[in-house]
Amino acid sequence: MENRSKAILGMEDSAFARSLFKSMGYTDSELKEGKPLIGIANTWNTLVPGHYNLDKVAEYVKNGIYAAGGTAVEFGTIAACDGVAQGHEGMHYILPSREIICDSVEIMAQAHRLDGLVLLASCDKIVPAMLMAAARLDIPCIVCVGGPMLGGIEFDGRKSDLTSISEALGMLKAGKITECEYNSLENTACPGCGSCSFLGTANTMCCVSEALGMTLPGGALIPAAYAGRLRHSFESGRAIVELCKKGITARQILTKEAIRNAIKVTMAICGSTNAVLHLPAIANEAELDMNVLEEFEALTKTTPQIAKVNPAAKPEMEAFYRAGGIPRVMQHLGGLLDTSVMTVSGKTLAENLAGYVYEYPEDPTIIKTVEEPFSKTGGVAVLHGNLCPRTAVSKPGAIDPSMHRFVGKAKCYNSEEEAEEAILGGKIQAGDVVVIRYEGPKGGPGMREMFKAMKYMYGVGLSKSAALITDGRFSGTNNGCFVGHISPEAAEGGPLAIVHDGDEILIDVDEGVLELHVSDEEIAERYKTLELPKKNIPNGYLRLYAKVAASADEGAIIKA
Structure with a gap:
């Protein structure tokens, strides 16, 4: 295979480029053709x-x-x-x-x-x-x-990390830890x-x-x-x-x-x-x-x-x-x-x-065999249903088995900030499905992570009794019942945009289902009066990205 660099270092007129390299101290030996x-x-x-x-x-x-x-x-x-x-x-x-x-x-x-x-x-x-x-x-x-x-100092039964601080804030709000305990994590969670x-x-x-x-x-x-x-x-x-x-x-x-x-x-x-x-x-x-x-x-x-x-x-x-x-x-x-x-x-x-030579002994409490796995199916799931016509994504491996199938009532928020304020303000209760929309690739724009929202739910004790769904995405460290990457996103007129407070929603990660329990006729009626909110996106890269970003199911790639 001929070196591509021959075009700048190995041609008759390459003295021009080599001179530029030599101005930075490169030597004839380093710039020799073939290297x-x-x-x-x-x-x-x-x-x-x-x-x-x-x-x-x-x-x-x-x-x-x-x-x-x-x-x-x-x-x-x-x-x-x-x-x-x-x-x-x-x-x-x-x-x-x-x-x-x-x-x-x-x-x-x-x-x-x-x-x-x-x-x-x-x-x-x-x-x-x-x-x-x-x-x-x-x-x-x-x-x-x-x-x-x-890993950092021991906290909540395990070595702490960055996410421990967000979980601790929820615990502080719920009166489960003291302010001193919360503040000490700042210096010890990330060593x-x-x-x-x-x-x-x-x-x-x-x-x-x-x-x-x-x-x-x-x-x-x-x-x-x-x-x-x-x-x-x-x-x-x-x-x-x-x-x-x-x-x-x-x-x-x-x-x-x-x-x-x-x-x-x-x-x-x-x-x-x-x-x-x-x-x-x-x-x-x-x-x-x-x-x-x-x-x-x-x-x-x-x-x-x-x-x-x-x-x-x-x-x-x-x-x-x-x-x-x-x-x-x-x-x-x-x-x-x-x-x-x-x-x-x-x-x-x-x-x-x-x-491959392993430097440390096996630990079957961390890595098991396929014959005796932690679960017979994988830790990530793709969901379908009338709320996600082009798929959504969840993570069964990070969800308590009791929450693999969950039916709850929607509480809708049009931004991450609104939802987080509601969670910390005690407005979310057991049995709720927090709906965060207009946070997809175009609607966000940029498809933000709903990391803090889930951590706050964990901290206030709702990780096993309430759920969260979004056209945004999640951090890999999130746990609790969640569904993200809902496609098409609300900003493109996806069904998430017509969900109302109190609507019943089914999440079944084992069966791969995300359903809005509203009739097709009612959904059609809601679309007739739907007005998508207009975001004032500042001039610059985000405005361009919002115009050319593809849906989450396509990897949120840029489609020029």
């Missing part, structure tokens, strides 16, 4: 704890690239923190940032004719953006993540940098990257504080050079079979519902002719849940890693996976699993 020019797409910043250590990760990646005979060039792109953006206007920008990151990586790789990329990321929208960029570019690429943070220490969207997508074969074996869950994280980064640098030499590009790895493997792993670990949003977007960029939501719906029935960690159980990411992480999960899934697929190691998945 692959490897980009390090680095999302390091000091705003996002999951990315705070990526400067050090990049250093070790660079060392690995040089050790293998490549030349490293580094560039940055944006990364925003879901945690900091929760519960205010900033969350509108989080999902749309995925497209900006993907586009910026494409621009840098194409403008500078890079031969390969090591994509550094750790958090919710950034990892999927990097995978989308790899699929779009179809050059040798490896995703190298920064690793999860360690160091890394992606948050639960199986939220960030760590789910790191696991998905490994399951797709785009991250070296075992790399998804090595904690940020471990020296093993740096060794893995060095090996990622070495591996990308070998991929360039062998001509193994991203689309040779991101196949339909790899997508199905990733869906099965997501089911097996009870990963974030946001994987249902991002995998269709990745498949779209890889130009794969497949309906990813249909795959989720079919595979959940045949894929057991064999891993259980926070928020579905007490163990945090460090414990999951020590139990064997994604290699152990994939090994236990065995014949349910297509192990003939190629990976960034340059080997097949079967070869990776056969040669």
Whole structure:
């Protein structure tokens, strides 16, 4: 495979470009024709704890690239923190940032004719953006993540994390803890940098990257504080050079079979519902002719849940890693996976699993076998019904079994803020279904996470007696009875827009049903008088995104 960088470094008139590189200190040896020019797409910043250590990760990646005979060039792109953006206007920008990151990586790789990329990321929208960029570019690429943070002080029967603070606020409002107890969590819930220490969207997508074969074996869950994280980064640098030499590009790895493997792993670990949003977007960029939501719906029935960690159980990411992480999960899934697929190691998945060395003993309380799973079906569910003609998404693995079928009365709110005020104000009671609408990709705009609303319901003691449905989405750490990604969204005239207070709603996650118990005739009458609220979207990127964003069932991709 001829190096793409020959166009700037190996042609008769390349002295022009080489002179620009030499102005930055690059040498003749580094710019020698035949050496692959490897980009390090680095999302390091000091705003996002999951990315705070990526400067050090990049250093070790660079060392690995040089050790293998490549030349490293580094560039940055944006990364925003879901945690900091929760519960205010900033969350509108989080999902749309995925497209900006993907586009910026494409621009840098194409403008500078890079031969390969090591994509550094750790958090919710950034990892999927990097995978989308790899699929779009179809050059040798490896995703190298920064690793999860360690768990915090013991609180409410488990190691605390960021979400413990939101749960504690609900407990404080309900008089279950003191203000001193609440305030102490601020310094102890997040003891160091890394992606948050639960199986939220960030760590789910790191696991998905490994399951797709785009991250070296075992790399998804090595904690940020471990020296093993740096060794893995060095090996990622070495591996990308070998991929360039062998001509193994991203689309040779991101196949339909790899997508199905990733869906099965997501089911097996009870990963974030946001994987249902991002995998269709990745498949779209890889130009794969497949309906990813249909795959989720079919595979959940045949894929057991064999891993259980926070928020579905007490163990945090460090414990999951020590139990064997994604290699152990994939090994236990065995014949349910297509192990003939190629990976960034340059080997097949079967070869990776056969040669993988576990550093810690098994822990069957965290990772079980398919013969004795936590559940015989997967941890994520796709729902149908007259409230979601184009599907909705839930997470049975994070819902108490007593709430897998729930019938309640609607209480409707046209924004996340209105609902949160009602929850904390004691206006939600047992038997209610909180309806949050106009929070989809177009209506939000940006499809915000209803993270705090669910955490507040948990904190005030309603997680097993009330439910929440929305055309927005959820954090991977949410638990309780919830349904999100309702499509079509209310802003596009979806049925969620005509729900009234007091309407009866059925949620059945085991049967995959979301129904509004109102007659077809009454629904038709309500549509005759429906007036969609008009949001004053400020000029800028959000206004553009609201015009071109596709529905959640299509991955909220941009459709120009």
